[in-house]
Amino acid sequence: MEIxxxxxxxxxxxxxxxxxxxxxxxxxxQSGGCCDGxxxxxxxxxxxxxxxxxxxxxxxxxxxxxMNIDQYKYWKHTFLTVDITEGRGSSxxxxxxxxxxxxxxxxxxxxxxxxxxxxx
Amino acid sequence: xxYSKPKFKEKYGNFINGKFVDPVxxxxxxxxxxxxxxxxxxxxxxxxxxxxxxxxxxxxAKEAWGNTPAANRAALLNKVADIIExxxxxFALVETCDNGKAIRESINADVPLAVDHWRYxxxxxxxEEGSATELDENTLSLNIKEPLGVIGQIIPWNFPLLMLxxxxxxxxxxxxxxxxxxxxxxxxxxxxxxxxxxxxxxxGVINVIHGFGPEAGKPLASNPGVDxxxxxxxxxxxxxxxxxxxxxxxxxxxxxxxKSPNIFFNSVMDEDDAFLDKAIExxxxxxxxxxxxxxxxxxxxxxxxxxxxxxxRVVARTKAIVQDNPYDLNTMMGAQASNDQQExxxxxxxxxxxxxxxxxxxxxxCSLSGDLANGNFIQPTILEGHNKMRVFQEEIFxxxxxxxxxxxxxxxxxxxxxxxxxxxxxxxxxDAHQLYQIPRAIKAGRVWVNCYHAYPAxxxxxxxxxxxxxxxxxxxxxxxxxxxxxMLISYDKNKLGFF
Numbered sequence: 029m030e031i032x033x034x035x036x037x038x039x040x041x042x043x044x045x046x047x048x049x050x051x052x053x054x055x056x057x058q059s060g061g062c063c064d065g066x067x068x069x070x071x072x073x074x075x076x077x078x079x080x081x082x083x084x085x086x087x088x089x090x091x092x093x094x095m096n097i098d099q100y101k102y103w104k105h106t107f108l109t110v111d112i113t114e115g116r117g118s119s120x121x122x123x124x125x126x127x128x129x130x131x132x133x134x135x136x137x138x139x140x141x142x143x144x145x146x147x148x
Numbered sequence: 149x150x151y152s153k154p155k156f157k158e159k160y161g162n163f164i165n166g167k168f169v170d171p172v173x174x175x176x177x178x179x180x181x182x183x184x185x186x187x188x189x190x191x192x193x194x195x196x197x198x199x200x201x202x203x204x205x206x207x208x209a210k211e212a213w214g215n216t217p218a219a220n221r222a223a224l225l226n227k228v229a230d231i232i233e234x235x236x237x238x239f240a241l242v243e244t245c246d247n248g249k250a251i252r253e254s255i256n257a258d259v260p261l262a263v264d265h266w267r268y269x270x271x272x273x274x275x276e277e278g279s280a281t282e283l284d285e286n287t288l289s290l291n292i293k294e295p296l297g298v299i300g301q302i303i304p305w306n307f308p309l310l311m312l313x314x315x316x317x318x319x320x321x322x323x324x325x326x327x328x329x330x331x332x333x334x335x336x337x338x339x340x341x342x343x344x345x346x347x348x349x350x351x352g353v354i355n356v357i358h359g360f361g362p363e364a365g366k367p368l369a370s371n372p373g374v375d376x377x378x379x380x381x382x383x384x385x386x387x388x389x390x391x392x393x394x395x396x397x398x399x400x401x402x403x404x405x406x407k408s409p410n411i412f413f414n415s416v417m418d419e420d421d422a423f424l425d426k427a428i429e430x431x432x433x434x435x436x437x438x439x440x441x442x443x444x445x446x447x448x449x450x451x452x453x454x455x456x457x458x459x460x461r462v463v464a465r466t467k468a469i470v471q472d473n474p475y476d477l478n479t480m481m482g483a484q485a486s487n488d489q490q491e492x493x494x495x496x497x498x499x500x501x502x503x504x505x506x507x508x509x510x511x512x513x514c515s516l517s518g519d520l521a522n523g524n525f526i527q528p529t530i531l532e533g534h535n536k537m538r539v540f541q542e543e544i545f546x547x548x549x550x551x552x553x554x555x556x557x558x559x560x561x562x563x564x565x566x567x568x569x570x571x572x573x574x575x576x577x578x579d580a581h582q583l584y585q586i587p588r589a590i591k592a593g594r595v596w597v598n599c600y601h602a603y604p605a606x607x608x609x610x611x612x613x614x615x616x617x618x619x620x621x622x623x624x625x626x627x628x629x630x631x632x633x634x635m636l637i638s639y640d641k642n643k644l645g646f647f
Contacts, residue, residue, distance in 0.1 A: 057384050058384075059382045059383055059384030059385065060384065060404070060405055060543070060568065061382055061383065061404065061405020061406060061442075061543025061569060061614075062304070062380075062381055062382040062383070062404050062405030062406070062442050062545065063380075063381050063382055063405075063442070063545060064304075064381060064382055065381070065382025065384070065385075065404075065405055066492060066496075066542050066543055066544065066545070067488075069384050069385075075388070076384075076387070076391070077387075077391055096383070098614070102542070102568075106499065106538060113487065113488045114487055115487045115488025115489070116360075116486060116488065117333075117486075117488065118302075118304065118305060118331035118332055118333065118360075118361050118365065118381070119365075119382065119384065119385045120361040120362045120365055120366050120369075120385055121361065121362065122362050124332075124360050124362060125193070125360045125363055129488040131491055131492055132495070133495050133498075134495070134499040134502075135502060136502050
């Protein structure tokens with residue numbers, strides 16, 4: 029059974045749908061540190077080069093959610109929920125001109141989820 | 149003493165080819181102040197066409213600027229320094245209004261440091277020389293430094309004028325023209341500077357465009373008319389910019405994030421003296437600029453035998469931080485730069501608590517009264533935990549420090565280097581051996597020894613690991629904005645004899 033590691037709120041889903049209408053197929057990539065970092069960023073599919081160093085955490089609102097594998101090692105014990113907040117970032121993430129930022133809320137994986145993740 | 153919000157025009161333009169111009173499609177965005185979320189002004193929501201115009205202006209100016217004598221280029225850089233210095237208070241107020249930082253920091257740190265960076269690079273190009281080597285009695289190798297041409301610079305919102313002053317002067321000193329994109333959260337001080345220096349440089353040498361990352365930043369980073377991109381920001385955007393640069397086979401420099409350890413060995417508490425006082429302040433420097441610094445000393449590592457005594461004083465000093473109106477000179481910590489930044493920081497504090505970190509100070513948003521109630525304030529926060537927690541591993545970019553203890557040197561280094569990043573670090577000790585050996589063993593581009601958060605223009609700065617590559621400041625920075633022309637000259641009258 030596949031373990032769910034990432035989810036999305038209704039508000040964020042609505043924003044994703046809007047962006048899909050504007051840009052077509054999209055991907056999420058969770059960025060690392062600095063200024064506008066530590067935030068999920070959304071790009072047109074194919075804009076960002078992805079390979080084995082990017083872990084696919086799951087699909088939310090029809091969009092694959094990726095994270096760099098080195099970062100994932102420190103994140104894997106937490107469950108992520110993508111949400112939105114009003115605001116503005118200076119990254120290339122596509123939602124920014126609309127006056128919103130995607131934001132990630134985290135909680136610890138439950139014991140059951142952790143056991144599933146560890147293949148037990 | 150207290151200041152108030154400075155006056156602004158209703159809207160501003162892009163600065164292209166020596167004058168302010170409206171964005172081509174006439175769209176603007178509202179820029180609010182994070183102090184009270186009141187409107188500052190409207191700035192251009194530039195698109196590809198605006199970027200193309202700026203890049204074209206820079207390309208048209210590059211030949212003449214690249215051939216301008218170093219003495220003349222230096223004189224103009226010095227002129228900029230003088231203009232900023234003469235208007236220090238005005239720049240500081242605009243910076244505080246736009247970014248939210250306490251006026252005591254913008255007056256005493258941001259603006260004077262910015263001035264010095266312009267002067268430093270003005271001096272550098274008068275003093276440095278190329279090289280000439282006689283390879284044999286008839287062969288001379290001449291190395292001439294040539295500018296790259298047009299530089300695209302994308303700067304962050306945490307030190308808007310200072311980051312501009314880290315990036316513009318070396319690029320200009322080296323003979324390049326520049327298209328600079330300030331962060332959309334903080335477009336004001338760059339605009340004020342362009343107003344003040346509009347006539348200093350020939351048109352096209354400096355161009356400033358405003359707008360959003362996907363609409364204006366991306367067309368700049370991927371522009372085939374740009375010869376190099378210098379970026380300060382976070383890893384995913386950094387990766388994208390490198391990708392775009394690879395299409396143009398352009399060089400890039402990347403100044404990305406950090407999760408800097410600040411290590412306190414037990415000898416700091418051997419005496420209760422000025423040095424211990426300095427070390428405690430050194431730990432509390434996590435709150436400098438509301439923690440919105442890529443080198444924020446966001447992990448405090450304390451040797452276990454002094455841990456309780458030392459942290460007691462750090463907590464007391466942190467709780468004494470005055471957080472109030474950023475325009476008041478007594479205020480030590482201002483507002484976070486934006487609403488989404490505040491949200492992100494709070495979500496990190498939440499996951500920190502969930503992971504079992506103990507809150508030693510702060511831990512919540514800070515509610516202030518009056519207009520400030522609408523501002524984005526967060527209490528300076530100390531979380532106690534261990535290095536595998538996410539709050540110890542991710543750059544929060546806020547006034548949140550994570551503290552843990554270590555047994556000995558080996559464990560201190562193990563924790564310090566257990567991070568994806570390698571931008572800054574601090575080492576505090578009275579032990580002469582540790583003073584050298586520990587910094588050498590830390591994988592970071594800048595290790596402050598018995599100090600922290602000093603950024604002199606003539607000390608190189610940059611990251612190891614996922615904190616990026618390339619260096620800023622210092623003479624060595626010039627070579628990131630130049631290419632080497634080697635002239636290999638033969639004074640031999642005789643042929644080779646092959647044909």
